[in-house]
Amino acid sequence: MLGFLVKRLALALLVAVTVSVVGFVLLRASGDIAVAIAGEGATETDIQAVRQQYGFDRPLPVQYVEWLGKTLSGDLGRSVYFNVPVAQLIAERLPVTLLLGALSLVFALALSIPLGVVAALRPNSLLDHAALWLAVFGQAMPSFWFALLLILVLGVWGRLLPISGTGSLLNYVMPAIALGYYATPAIMRLTRAGMVEVLGSDYIRTARAKGLRTGKVLFKHALRNAVIPVVSLAAVQFGFMLSGSIVIESIFALPGVGQLAWISLQRSDFTVVQGIVLMLSVIYILLALLADLFNAWLDPRIRVA
Amino acid sequence: MSGGMSPGMGETPLLAVEDLRVDLPLEQGTLHAVRGLSFEVGRGETLCLVGESGCGKSLTSLAVMGLLPRRAKRSARRLSFDGQELLGLSERRMAALRGNRLAMIFQEPMTSLNPAYSIGDQLEEALLCHRRVGRRQARERAVHLLERVGITAAGRRLGQYPHQLSGGLRQRIMIAMALMCGPELIIADEPTTALDVTIQAQILHLLLELKREMGLALVLITHDLGVVARVADKVAVMYAGEIVESGSAVEIFGNPRHPYTRGLLSCVPVPGRTRPGEPLGSIPGIVPSLVGSLEECGFRERCALAQAACRRPVPLHRLEAGRAVRCVLADPAGAPA
Numbered sequence: 001m002l003g004f005l006v007k008r009l010a011l012a013l014l015v016a017v018t019v020s021v022v023g024f025v026l027l028r029a030s031g032d033i034a035v036a037i038a039g040e041g042a043t044e045t046d047i048q049a050v051r052q053q054y055g056f057d058r059p060l061p062v063q064y065v066e067w068l069g070k071t072l073s074g075d076l077g078r079s080v081y082f083n084v085p086v087a088q089l090i091a092e093r094l095p096v097t098l099l100l101g102a103l104s105l106v107f108a109l110a111l112s113i114p115l116g117v118v119a120a121l122r123p124n125s126l127l128d129h130a131a132l133w134l135a136v137f138g139q140a141m142p143s144f145w146f147a148l149l150l151i152l153v154l155g156v157w158g159r160l161l162p163i164s165g166t167g168s169l170l171n172y173v174m175p176a177i178a179l180g181y182y183a184t185p186a187i188m189r190l191t192r193a194g195m196v197e198v199l200g201s202d203y204i205r206t207a208r209a210k211g212l213r214t215g216k217v218l219f220k221h222a223l224r225n226a227v228i229p230v231v232s233l234a235a236v237q238f239g240f241m242l243s244g245s246i247v248i249e250s251i252f253a254l255p256g257v258g259q260l261a262w263i264s265l266q267r268s269d270f271t272v273v274q275g276i277v278l279m280l281s282v283i284y285i286l287l288a289l290l291a292d293l294f295n296a297w298l299d300p301r302i303r304v305a
Numbered sequence: 306m307s308g309g310m311s312p313g314m315g316e317t318p319l320l321a322v323e324d325l326r327v328d329l330p331l332e333q334g335t336l337h338a339v340r341g342l343s344f345e346v347g348r349g350e351t352l353c354l355v356g357e358s359g360c361g362k363s364l365t366s367l368a369v370m371g372l373l374p375r376r377a378k379r380s381a382r383r384l385s386f387d388g389q390e391l392l393g394l395s396e397r398r399m400a401a402l403r404g405n406r407l408a409m410i411f412q413e414p415m416t417s418l419n420p421a422y423s424i425g426d427q428l429e430e431a432l433l434c435h436r437r438v439g440r441r442q443a444r445e446r447a448v449h450l451l452e453r454v455g456i457t458a459a460g461r462r463l464g465q466y467p468h469q470l471s472g473g474l475r476q477r478i479m480i481a482m483a484l485m486c487g488p489e490l491i492i493a494d495e496p497t498t499a500l501d502v503t504i505q506a507q508i509l510h511l512l513l514e515l516k517r518e519m520g521l522a523l524v525l526i527t528h529d530l531g532v533v534a535r536v537a538d539k540v541a542v543m544y545a546g547e548i549v550e551s552g553s554a555v556e557i558f559g560n561p562r563h564p565y566t567r568g569l570l571s572c573v574p575v576p577g578r579t580r581p582g583e584p585l586g587s588i589p590g591i592v593p594s595l596v597g598s599l600e601e602c603g604f605r606e607r608c609a610l611a612q613a614a615c616r617r618p619v620p621l622h623r624l625e626a627g628r629a630v631r632c633v634l635a636d637p638a639g640a641p642a
């Protein structure tokens with residue numbers, strides 16, 4: 001187990017370094033930043049001065065190391081538009097986005113895993129087909145459209161839920177449904193496929209031969225093995241949800257990182273966008289790590305790798 | 306533990322199967338995998354079920370256990386365990402019997418244990434789901450049985466996972482698992498086929514020793530007629546989903562009546578007569594398709610003694626002393642034997 005942990009952490013670190021190098025090079029390759037900073041109407045000498053001031057005239061590796069040092073110490077630069085440190089902007093808004101992401105994931109899992117299990121128990125039954133249609137529906141509908149539909153039905157007509165703001169947890173219900181629903185089809189189909197396979201396996205027959213009740217067979221012996229691929233998928237979907245929050249947070253006026261990204265994109269505030277992309281990369285890497293650790297807990301065979 | 310070789314007159318057999326059928330709907334039609342099987346097993350008795358691959362042995366045992374795949378259809382005139390009818394029993398009540406009073410050991414030790422749970426967990430739950438005992442007692446029973454099935458360092462094994470163990474060890478664990486509740490009947494479906502030849506004999510030996518010691522009844526499914534000759538009280542020879550010959554082991558080996566049984570016996574190496582390296586006799590030809598009904602003797606095309614009467618369905622002729630033969634040659638009402 002310790003060996004697995006060390007290997008897995010080393011891998012995460014390697015990915016993080018690679019991502020940071022690629023990110024850095026892309027940033028430098030995306031155009032001459034000195035020109036952008038110097039602004040319109042700057043002369044060649046102005047631009048040269050900016051290059052020297054920011055150190056853009058030095059070799060790339062040197063610049064990378066310096067940038068990395070700054071980033072690691074929490075210095076992500078300054079927002080041109082808000083005129084505050086990017087790290088501070090993100091830190092203020094991250095809790096909203098993480099809460100939204102977590103609630104969306106919980107909603108998605110709570111809907112798709114039971115549906116997947118039920119569909120697997122009776123393949124090709126009415127229920128299986130109903131679940132499939134629900135999945136197709138979810139996959140086909142853009143989340144912003146679904147969000148607007150929710151606002152109309154639950155917010156405007158039904159007056160059941162608040163349609164914007166962050167006053168209470170209720171404010172998160174609709175955004176979480178809109179964001180989470182999009183992830184349900186994939187998770188449900190994978191749960192179903194996993195359960196169908198596992199339910200036909202020899203060890204499930206053994207569990208039944210022991211005289212275990214159906215519930216124990218399903219939820220102790222089958223589900224644990226069936227959800228292993230689902231865990232990795234859920235981690236990826238959680239990443240998608242964070243990206244999807246750009247649209248959803250704007251629709252529901254939730255002051256999260258997604259909304260910040262949206263504003264910054266509109267104002268060409270690239271330091272902020274850079275900072276958000278970097279933060280998302282780190283979250284992706286952490287999610288993949290968490291998913292692997294969780295899977296190692298689920299399946300002892302993974303631990304020896 | 307009624308001691309005797311066969312149940313006394315009038316005593317209810319532990320397991321009674323009458324006209325058991327298993328049908329599997331396929332695209333090409335219905336596969337009649339088990340076609341009206343009848344047999345009985347008394348307390349402490351060993352019944353060996355033999356026959357070629359695909360003749361329906363595993364489906365028969367799964368049908369008795371109520372573990373058939375969902376789409377398989379089971380029917381019978383009677384399927385009773387210790388006098389209790391199993392047909393129509395609810396899943397809940399069937400589960401209360403399974404693993405408790407009748408247990409099963411499977412053909413595939415490598416895949417029959419759940420990879421996600423420790424050996425200890427899987428052994429203990431077999432007892433915990435039937436008896437009101439604590440984890441500690443369950444653990445003690447598990448250790449005791451692991452030692453009984455010849456596993457060293459039993460206490461340490463409990464914390465191990467299936468992938469850390471060899472096939473032989475896993476089958477020993479499956480045997481221990483089947484014994485957790487002290488069952489009265491064990492169905493062992495080719496328990497050694499998947500194992501190394503060197504281990505096969507050990508495992509079989511162990512199973513038989515435990516059986517004798519605990520006075521269990523055993524339904525042993527096997528290809529190995531050498532084993533059958535040593536351990537069986539009764540033998541049922543299956544061919545294409547039917548029993549073609551059954552009777553006491555002594556009778557079957559001493560005086561096989563069905564050409565198929567004779568063919569099988571000629572495939573067995575006989576000490577003294579078969580020289581090492583000499584190829585064994587085998588029965589030429591293939592088994593008939595099990596899809597649709599059989600309107601003639603299923604063995605006719607492979608039988609050297611086939612005659613016109615074999616083109617009609619052949620009933621099971623009941624002979625003296627519990628013998629039954631499905632062959633026109635064994636018809637007591639005529640036909641030269």
Ligand SMILES: Nc1ncnc2c1ncn2[C@@H]1O[C@H](COP(=O)(O)OP(=O)(O)OP(=O)(O)O)[C@@H](O)[C@H]1O
Pocket residue numbers: 329336338357358359360361362363364365374412495595
């Ligand atoms: N799930 C299934 N779906 C379709 N056909 C099946 C299924 N299980 C068994 N069969 C068929 O039913 C027949 C009997 O199978 P069974 O497994 O009982 O044979 P067996 O006597 O145990 O053979 P073996 O010695 O190879 O284990 C075979 O023809 C097999 O192909």
Ligand SMILES: [Mg+2]
Pocket residue numbers: 362363364412494495
């Ligand atoms: Mg079999």
